Amino acid sequence: MTQPDAVGSAEVGRPPESIAVVLASAGRPQLLGDVIEGLGRQTRQDFTLVVSTPDEASLPATPLPPGAVLVHDRGLAAQRNAGLAAVPHATHVFCFDDDAVVRADFIEQAMLFFDAHPHVVALTGRVLLDGAAAEEVPADVAAAELAASAATPGTGTWTPSRTLYGCNFAFRPPAVGGEVFDARLPLYSWLEDHDFARRLMRKGTLAIVDDCVIVHRGVKSGGRTAHVRLGYSQVMNPAYLHHKGSFPLWLTVHETVFRCGKNVVRSVVGQETQWRRERLRGNVRAARDVLRGRFTPERILDIPA
Numbered sequence: 001m002t003q004p005d006a007v008g009s010a011e012v013g014r015p016p017e018s019i020a021v022v023l024a025s026a027g028r029p030q031l032l033g034d035v036i037e038g039l040g041r042q043t044r045q046d047f048t049l050v051v052s053t054p055d056e057a058s059l060p061a062t063p064l065p066p067g068a069v070l071v072h073d074r075g076l077a078a079q080r081n082a083g084l085a086a087v088p089h090a091t092h093v094f095c096f097d098d099d100a101v102v103r104a105d106f107i108e109q110a111m112l113f114f115d116a117h118p119h120v121v122a123l124t125g126r127v128l129l130d131g132a133a134a135e136e137v138p139a140d141v142a143a144a145e146l147a148a149s150a151a152t153p154g155t156g157t158w159t160p161s162r163t164l165y166g167c168n169f170a171f172r173p174p175a176v177g178g179e180v181f182d183a184r185l186p187l188y189s190w191l192e193d194h195d196f197a198r199r200l201m202r203k204g205t206l207a208i209v210d211d212c213v214i215v216h217r218g219v220k221s222g223g224r225t226a227h228v229r230l231g232y233s234q235v236m237n238p239a240y241l242h243h244k245g246s247f248p249l250w251l252t253v254h255e256t257v258f259r260c261g262k263n264v265v266r267s268v269v270g271q272e273t274q275w276r277r278e279r280l281r282g283n284v285r286a287a288r289d290v291l292r293g294r295f296t297p298e299r300i301l302d303i304p305a
Contacts, residue, residue, distance in 0.1 A: 016091070017046075017091050017092065017111070018048070018087070018089050018090050018091050018092070019044070019046060019047035019048070019090065019091070019092045019093075019094070019107065019111070020047060020048045020049075020050055020083075020087040020090040020092070020093050020094070021039060021047050021048070021049050021050065021093075021094045021095075021096065021107075022050045022052060022080055022083035022084065022087075022093060022094070022095050023035060023036065023049070023050070023051050023052065023083075023095075023096060023098060024052045024053075024076055024079035024080050024083065024095070024098075025051075025052075025053055025058055025079075025098040026053060026054050026058050026074070026076075026079070027054075027057075027058055028058070028098050028099075028219070028221065029057070029058055029059055029060045029061065030060065031098040031099050031219060032051070032053070032058065032059065032060050032098045033060025033061065033062055034098075034101075034139070035096060035097075035098050035099070035100060035101075035102070036049070036051070036060065036064070036065065038101060038102055039096075039102065040065065041104045042102070042104055042105075042106065042107050042108070043104055043105045043107070043108045044107045044108045044111065047094070047107065048067065048068075048069060048087055048090070049064070049065060049067070049068040049069070050068070050069045050070075050071065050083040050086050050087055051064060051068060051069070051070050051071070051083075052070075052071045052072070052073060052079035052080065052082050052083040053070075053072060053079070054072060054073065054074040054075075054079070055072065069086045069087070071083055071085070071086050074186075074187075075183065075185075075186045075187050075188075075189055076181075076185075076187070076188055076189035076192060077181035077182055077183050077184075077185050077186075077189040077192045078181075078183045078186070078189075080095060080180075080181045080192075081180045081181050081183055083095075084173070084180060090173055091172060091173070091174060092110075092111065092114065092170060092171070092172055092173075093170065093171055093172075093173055094106075094107060094110070094168075094169075094170040095166075095168070095169055095170070096167065096168050096214075097166065097167040097168070097216065099131070099167075099216065099217040099218065099219040100167045100168055100214050100215070100216055100217070101139070101142040101143065101146060101214060101215040101216075101217060102168070102214050103146045103149065103150060103212075103213040103214060104150070105150070105211075106125060106168075106212050106213065106214065109154070109209070109211040109212050110123060110125075110170050110209065110212050113158065113207070113209050113211070113212070114170075114172065117158075117205075117207065119204055119205050120204060120205045120206070120207045121171060121172050121175045121176050121200055121203050121204035121205065121206070122164055122169060122170065122171035122172070122176070122197070122200050122204075122206050122207075123158075123164075123169065123170055123171075123206065123207040123208070123209045123212065124161065124163070124164045124165045124168060124169040124170075124206070124207075124208055124209070124212075125165075125168045125169075125208075125209055125212030125213055125214050126208065126209070126210045126211075126212065126213050126214075127165065127167070127168070127214055127215070127216050128145045128146065128149060128213060128214070128215050129141070129142065129145055129215045129216070130215075130216045130218060131216060131217045131218020131219065132167070132216055132218035133218070134218075135218075136217060136218050136219055136220060137215055137216070137217045137218060138217075139217070141215075142215035142217055145215055146213065146214075146215060149213050150213075154210075154211040155210050155211065156210075156211065157210045157211075158207045158208060158209045158210060159207070159208050160205055160206065160207060160208075161197075161206045161207060161208045162197065162198070162201065162206065163193075163194055163197050163206070164193050164194075164196065164197040164200070164206060165193065165216075166192070166193030167214070167216040168212075168214045168216070169193070169197075170212075171200060175203060175204060176199075176200050176203045176204075177203060179196065179199050179200060179203070181195075181196055182195055182196075182241075182246075184240070184297055184298060185233075185237055185240075185297050186297065186298055186300060186301055187226075187229065187300060187301070188230070188233075190230070190233035190234065190237045191233075191237045191238065191241060191255065194241075194247075194255075195241050195246045195247070198241075198246050198247065198251075199246060226303075226305040227275045227276075227278035227279045227282065228278050228279070228281050228282040228285070228303050228304075229282060229300040229303045229305065230279055230282060231263065231278065231279030231280060231281060231282020231283045231285075231286070232282035232283070232285055232286045232299065232300050232303060233282070233286075233297065233300055234255075234256070234259045234260065234263075234279065234282070234283060234286070235256055235260065235282075235283045235286035235287050235290065236286040236289065236290065236295070236296065236297050236299070236300075237297050238251070238252040238255040238256050239252060239256070239286070239290045239295060240295040240296070240297050243295040244295075259283075260280075260283045262276075263276050263277075263279045263280045263283060264280060267279075267280050282303070285303075
């Protein structure tokens with residue numbers, strides 16, 4: 001892991017609360033620039049912004065804000081770990097995807113919630129629209145939905161959770177005993193957020209907080225387009241996480257069967273047949289490795305992109 005390049009100088013005499021926002025992005029400089037610009041409108045600005053990319057080409061054209069920290073690594077889990085290493089004294093860390101549109105009071109509401117619920121070690125927000133589950137959400141639609149939601153008074157409601165949605169979550173590093181993301185899950189690190197959440201559940205309560213609001217645009221560019229690789233991860237990663245003790249068997253079966261079944265059906269009929277067949281090839285390749293007792297999520301690096 002490379003050392004961070006400090007864009008701004010470190011503060012002297014850290015306050016009791018030290019907030020960091022970690023953004024991990026690869027090959028999507030425009031989206032990264034958009035989320036950084038949006039974070040500049042947060043009602044709380046007392047956070048350290050950490051930008052983690054694999055290379056300079058992934059950075060936006062505009063300079064990073066004053067005081068931001070830049071780190072480099074490759075793969076979502078590794079990039080988030082590089083970001084955490086850059087802010088070792090943070091008491092609260094927020095992680096957002098580069099295609100998340102964050103309501104202006106998200107950090108403020110999350111910090112109020114953490115203060116009021118000391119037993120909660122991590123939270124994830126309310127996703128108004130999720131382009132990852134349907135059609136990509138245009139930027140103007142995301143802005144309009146967030147503006148409309150801000151006009152509604154907060155409810156203060158929350159529910160316990162077993163998951164943290166990777167597009168938006170926050171946690172308290174001192175309360176989770178130095179847990180980091182599993183860097184054995186390379187590239188887009190399929191299920192790294194779910195694995196992280198399962199381990200944090202052993203430390204305390206996870207929460208879905210209604211007053212922390214975002215839109216996840218679900219932009220498809222620059223991401224999971226190496227379908228054989230992704231298909232391999234869809235089978236191998238749940239098996240590996242079960243093997244290491246993070247996932248119970250029921251969750252491993254659920255994560256595997258649903259997606260493999262979808263690939264089987266849609267490889268026969270529909271407009272997705274070509275790339276669904278590629279994912280199915282990856283599924284089969286991973287299944288062979290698992291049956292041989294090989295729990296090797298890193299092997300996607302040996303599969304041509």
